[in-house]
Amino acid sequence: MDGGDEGVVVAPIGDESMCSNGGAVDDPRRPPASSGKAAAGGGEQMDLEAYVALYTGRTRVSRLLFVAERCGNEGMQLEALRMAHDEIKKGEDSHLYREVIAKTGGRLGPLYALDQTWVDMVDRRAEARKEKLENELNSYKTNLIKESIRMGFNDLANFFYAHGQLGDAFKNYVRTRDYCTSSKHISQMCLNVILVSIELGQFMHVSNYVSKAEQTPEQLDPITHSKLRCAAGLAYLETKKYKLAARKFLDTGPELGNNYTDVIAQQDVATYGGLCSLASFDRPELKNKVIDNINFRNFLELVPEVRELINDFYASRYASCLEYLENLKPNLLLDIHLHDHVETLYTNIRHKAIIQYTHPFISVDLHTMAGAFKTSVAGLEKELEVLITDDKIQARIDSHNKILYARHADQRNATFQRVLQTGVEYERDVRAMLMRTNLIKQESILRAAKKL
Amino acid sequence: MAMESVEAVVAHIQGLSGSQEEVAHLHALLKQSEDALRSQAARLGAFLHQLDPSVHTLGYLFLLEAYSSDPVCREQDGDFLLSIVEFINSCSAEQIRLAPEKFISVCKSFKDKVMQLQVPIQGIVPLRTAIRKLQVSSEQLTTLHSDYLLLCLLAKCYKAGLSILDDDIFEVDQPRDLFLYCYYGGMINIGLKSYRKAWECLHNVITAPMTTLNAIAVEAYKKYILVSIILNGQVPLFPKYTSSTAQRNLKSHTQPYIDLANCYATGTFAELEGCIQTNLEKFQSDSNLGLVKQVLSSLYKRNIQRLTQTYLTLSLQDIANAAQLKTPREAEMHVLQMIQDGEIFATINQKDGMVSFHEDPEQYKTCGMIEHIDSSIHRLMALSQKLGSLDEHMSCDPAYLTRIGKERPRFDFDEFDSVPHKFL
Numbered sequence: 001m002d003g004g005d006e007g008v009v010v011a012p013i014g015d016e017s018m019c020s021n022g023g024a025v026d027d028p029r030r031p032p033a034s035s036g037k038a039a040a041g042g043g044e045q046m047d048l049e050a051y052v053a054l055y056t057g058r059t060r061v062s063r064l065l066f067v068a069e070r071c072g073n074e075g076m077q078l079e080a081l082r083m084a085h086d087e088i089k090k091g092e093d094s095h096l097y098r099e100v101i102a103k104t105g106g107r108l109g110p111l112y113a114l115d116q117t118w119v120d121m122v123d124r125r126a127e128a129r130k131e132k133l134e135n136e137l138n139s140y141k142t143n144l145i146k147e148s149i150r151m152g153f154n155d156l157a158n159f160f161y162a163h164g165q166l167g168d169a170f171k172n173y174v175r176t177r178d179y180c181t182s183s184k185h186i187s188q189m190c191l192n193v194i195l196v197s198i199e200l201g202q203f204m205h206v207s208n209y210v211s212k213a214e215q216t217p218e219q220l221d222p223i224t225h226s227k228l229r230c231a232a233g234l235a236y237l238e239t240k241k242y243k244l245a246a247r248k249f250l251d252t253g254p255e256l257g258n259n260y261t262d263v264i265a266q267q268d269v270a271t272y273g274g275l276c277s278l279a280s281f282d283r284p285e286l287k288n289k290v291i292d293n294i295n296f297r298n299f300l301e302l303v304p305e306v307r308e309l310i311n312d313f314y315a316s317r318y319a320s321c322l323e324y325l326e327n328l329k330p331n332l333l334l335d336i337h338l339h340d341h342v343e344t345l346y347t348n349i350r351h352k353a354i355i356q357y358t359h360p361f362i363s364v365d366l367h368t369m370a371g372a373f374k375t376s377v378a379g380l381e382k383e384l385e386v387l388i389t390d391d392k393i394q395a396r397i398d399s400h401n402k403i404l405y406a407r408h409a410d411q412r413n414a415t416f417q418r419v420l421q422t423g424v425e426y427e428r429d430v431r432a433m434l435m436r437t438n439l440i441k442q443e444s445i446l447r448a449a450k451k452l
Numbered sequence: 453m454a455m456e457s458v459e460a461v462v463a464h465i466q467g468l469s470g471s472q473e474e475v476a477h478l479h480a481l482l483k484q485s486e487d488a489l490r491s492q493a494a495r496l497g498a499f500l501h502q503l504d505p506s507v508h509t510l511g512y513l514f515l516l517e518a519y520s521s522d523p524v525c526r527e528q529d530g531d532f533l534l535s536i537v538e539f540i541n542s543c544s545a546e547q548i549r550l551a552p553e554k555f556i557s558v559c560k561s562f563k564d565k566v567m568q569l570q571v572p573i574q575g576i577v578p579l580r581t582a583i584r585k586l587q588v589s590s591e592q593l594t595t596l597h598s599d600y601l602l603l604c605l606l607a608k609c610y611k612a613g614l615s616i617l618d619d620d621i622f623e624v625d626q627p628r629d630l631f632l633y634c635y636y637g638g639m640i641n642i643g644l645k646s647y648r649k650a651w652e653c654l655h656n657v658i659t660a661p662m663t664t665l666n667a668i669a670v671e672a673y674k675k676y677i678l679v680s681i682i683l684n685g686q687v688p689l690f691p692k693y694t695s696s697t698a699q700r701n702l703k704s705h706t707q708p709y710i711d712l713a714n715c716y717a718t719g720t721f722a723e724l725e726g727c728i729q730t731n732l733e734k735f736q737s738d739s740n741l742g743l744v745k746q747v748l749s750s751l752y753k754r755n756i757q758r759l760t761q762t763y764l765t766l767s768l769q770d771i772a773n774a775a776q777l778k779t780p781r782e783a784e785m786h787v788l789q790m791i792q793d794g795e796i797f798a799t800i801n802q803k804d805g806m807v808s809f810h811e812d813p814e815q816y817k818t819c820g821m822i823e824h825i826d827s828s829i830h831r832l833m834a835l836s837q838k839l840g841s842l843d844e845h846m847s848c849d850p851a852y853l854t855r856i857g858k859e860r861p862r863f864d865f866d867e868f869d870s871v872p873h874k875f876l
Contacts, residue, residue: 388762396764400806405764416816423828430835431620432656436693437842439627440661 046071046331048079057262058161058199059336061087061096066336068103082108093164094122126163133159150179154192161196170196170205183216187224194231198263206235226256230264234337237272242345243280249273250289254298270299271328272338274306278313279348283356286314318353319374325349354383355392358404366402377402458492461485462499465511475510479550482514489515493522505539509547512539517554520561533569536562537578545585555586556595563599573607576600583616591622595629601636605643613640617649631657631668638675642743651679658702659694665701671738673702677709678743682750687713708734712744716751721776724751752777752786753795760796760809768805780805 048067052060061084068080081104088097101114137152157172173192180186190213197205210232213220220228233248250273256266277290290296290310300307305324312321325346332342357372358364370380384404387393396407461482468478489496496519505512516539520532536558548555559582566575579600586594597616604613617637624630634657641650657672680687687710690699703710708731715727728735728744735741755775759766768780768787777783787807790796797810814821846852 385762389758396809397762397766398764399767399770400765400804410811413812413814413816420825420828423832427828427832427835428652430839431622432652432659433693434622434839434842435624435630435656436659436661438622438624439630442624442627443661 046076046334048076048083052083054265054267055261058091058093059262060084061093061100062199063336065100065103067334070334070339078104078107082112085112089118092122092126092162094119094126095164097122126159129159130156146179146181150176150181150185153179157192166196166200170200183218183220186216187213187220191224191227194228195263198231198234203235203238206231210235222253222255223257223259226252227260227263229253230256230260230269233269233272234264237276237337237341240341240344242276242341242348246273246276246280247289250277250293250296252295252299254295266299267302268335268337270296270303271306271332271335274300274303274310275338275345275349278310279345279352283314286310313349313353316357318357318372321353322350322374351383351387351392354387358393358395358406361404362406364404366397366404369404458489458495458499461489461515462502462511465503465508465515475547475550478510482511486514486518489518490521493518500535506542506544509543510550512543513548513551513554513558517558520558533562533565533574540578540582540585543585548585549588552586552594555582559596560599563603566603567606572603573609575603576607576609576612579603580612580616589623590619593621593624593629593633595626598629598632598636601633601640605636605639608643610640610643613637614644617641617653627660628666630660631666631672634660635668635672638672638679642675642679647679647683651676651683654679658698659691662695662697665697665705669698670702670705674706674709674738674740675743677706677713678740678747681713681716681747682743685750685754686717712747716747721748721751724748753790756783756786756790757796760798763809765806765808768800768807771807 046067048064051067052064055063064080064084064087068077068084071077071080081100084100085097085104085108088100097119098114101112104112106113133152133156137149137156140148140152153172153176157169157176160166160169160172170193173189173196176189177186180189190209193209194206194213197203197209210228213224213228229248229252233245233252236242236245236248249269252269252273256269258266273296274290277286281289291314300310305328309321309324309328312318312324329342329346333339354373357369366377366380370377373380375383381397381399381402384393384395384397388395388397394407394409395404397404464478464481468474468481496515500512500515500519503512503515516536520536540559540562559579563575563579566572579596583594583596583600586596600616601613604610613636617640621630621633634653638650638653638657641647641653654672654676658669658676660669662669677687712724712727712731715724725748728748732741735744752775756771759771759774766774768783771787772778772780772783775783775786777786784800784802787796787798787800791798791800797812799808799810800806801808
């Protein structure tokens with residue numbers, strides 16, 4: 001039952017955790033969970049286990065909570081909440097624990113009820129540790145040893161981060177800046193701040209600190225470099241600058257490996273980079289930077305659908321490209337960074353496909369085109385109308401015969417028209433100006449006369 | 453001099469209307485006898501017949517003005533209109549220009565009488581003659597211009613108004629004349645459906661320099677909004693040379709029209725109709741209802757025009773759907789009307805129910821077009837020369853130089869100073 005339900009290749013770790021939980025308790029919710037997974041949609045169902053295994057640290061919990069919120073499927077939701085709960089119990093964040101318990105609302109059975117003793121223990125431990133750290137910090141401050149003060153602030157910030165107080169963590173990381181002595185310290189500080197900012201969703205800080213980190217005089221090691229690129233890419237993605245985001249993701253070297261899993265997984269780099277570049281690059285750039293990019297190929301291997309759909313787009317196999325996109329869509333909507341950009345990116349890609357399709361032809365039969373794009377002729381006509389009005393395609397639709405004709409503007413006529421128009425406007429403006437000048441002169445004469 | 457009798461004045465007039473110095477002398481005498489004339493207004497009618505308007509223009513004018521300013525005389529005299537018309541036709545222009553206010557007041561009472569008798573059409577030709585005689589140059593605006601246009605409007609003789617409107621106005625005696633003139637000019641152009649010229653006139657009203665808001669500007673702005681919508685589909689922002697009074701206050705007095713403009717921008721017919729219905733009484737009381745109806749029909753036109761940019765051929769049914777018309781029949785009628793007005797280039801194929809849109813057939817290759825371009829170039833060059841000479845003239849003006857001198861940057865002693873010192 002456990003292994004057979006997953007539609008996608010399951011990492012071994014997933015099986016074990018499923019077994020250990022399922023075997024121990026007779027849990028009534030098990031049948032709905034598994035049937036829920038199989039029943040929701042024809043496309044590949046998101047495999048929570050495999051998905052979450054890609055990440056470490058706090059982002060695991062955030063992503064699970066996000067999936068629980070958005071998936072709209074009770075079984076999956078409960079599954080996500082359960083895994084989040086387990087994850088949190090391993091850490092020290094009591095606030096998040098309480099939140100998850102509240103969301104669960106007792107649906108997961110008695111084992112997942114609020115464990116007040118654990119909460120109290122964690123809080124007490126936290127209090128004690130906080131006092132200790134603060135005392136240490138004060139003593140370091142009196143000693144005025146830069147390095148120890150920096151370490152002190154760092155430890156305090158780490159503590160806050162583990163305990164879920166992200167704002168305080170952020171503040172303390174920023175405070176270490178004054179005590180950094182080497183560029184290694186600076187880059188470490190920047191990376192910490194970036195991590196917290198991403199968690200907080202404050203991408204302004206992310207871009208600031210990425211540029212700060214890149215400005216260090218010494219050469220950064222390649223792993224840090226890749227991390228910074230990913231962070232920058234995420235910041236651009238968030239601010240909808242898809243072209244720049246794509247460039248950043250494409251420049252990420254394969255050294256990234258699994259070193260940045262507390263923010264982003266390699267599959268994500270491939271997906272984000274692939275989709276953004278498809279939505280915003282033109283054809284030569286797409287070929288050079290994506291298809292022929294050896295480094296990026298390593299990432300694309302991990303997400304074969306994205307690789308296939310980019311190749312299909314380049315080779316003008318639009319139907320299959322759009323099909324891949326549709327299949328990826330449900331999972332992408334559950335991704336914490338990409339979800340609100342999915343629609344825009346998809347529309348952009350579709351429009352680009354249509355424009356690319358019509359570009360080489362003088363006339364295009366709308367029936368064949370509708371077949372290539374798996375849509376009806378009427379719908380296609382509407383889309384074309386929008387694109388023509390936005391001046392993305394220079395063409396005219398012959399609605400009677402359902403043909404699209406390319407149309408090139410007559411430059412000579414257009415120039416004449418513009419010239420005559422400019423002349424008319426000039427005349428009108430100058431005449432009005434001369435009259436107004438005269439009026440103002442009269443007024444000033446009047447005023448001067450009154451003064452006298 | 454003591455108050456002279458009317459007979460003495462008449463004698464003076466007859467005697468002193470020869471040369472220019474005599475006329476100047478006469479003018480002085482007449483000015484002093486004004487009160488006498490006014491008090492004896494009733495008797496003046498008889499004396500008028502003794503004088504010849506073409507020779508004794510100035511004197512005649514003074515007598516006529518005193519006569520016409522008396523309301524009793526105006527009412528009783530059946531030939532009042534005739535006598536003024538005769539005077540206007542035969543008077544001499546130079547003598548009139550010595551006493552322009554009198555002439556203007558005579559014409560004004562003429563206009564009032566014509567309006568009172570509800571025969572504005574009778575006043576058109578005389579007033580036009582009057583304007584031509586009063587003007588020093590055709591670029592000058594007189595107070596009579598607005599009266600003339602008002603009569604044209606009332607009589608619905610719009611073409612007559614065009615002959616005066618076509619003159620470019622550069623000199624204005626009284627700034628407030630301009631407001632009425634441009635406003636009426638705008639209305640005449642609207643009546644002739646030349647919306648572009650109407651827009652220009654109304655634009656001049658609202659961008660004219662003004663320190664306090666006046667009602668003419670408010671009314672003009674209302675029409676301006678409607679005409680802008682018909683022409684361009686939207687209302688442009690105030691250009692930077694608009695006075696701050698206008699920019700701040702005009703919008704608050706014309707809210708229903710601004711709502712209409714916003715409604716139009718969204719493009720659905722039903723909403724626009726709804727908007728018009730809610731503000732119906734206001735539009736009616738401003739007598740703008742006709743224009744508002746035209747705004748409504750312009751919405752269809754704009755939608756159809758957008759279609760010409762996208763389609764080569766389109767069925768009437770699709771046009772009806774796209775432009776939110778009810779039946780293909782209506783669509784056909786609209787398209788036909790637009791083809792006739794020259795707003796689009798198309799052919800209707802009734803058998804298939806299809807409309808084919810064509811490009812603008814103008815190739816800019818005909819002799820007529822070349823001449824048009826050539827004359828435009830000449831006209832614009834003359835205009836720009838005028839502008840240049842005005843600029844030169846102003847930069848020599850002492851007041852301007854004094855002002856510039858005060859604000860100029862301080863240079864070193866031996867550097868070239870842009871302003872001569874005598875102006876500082």
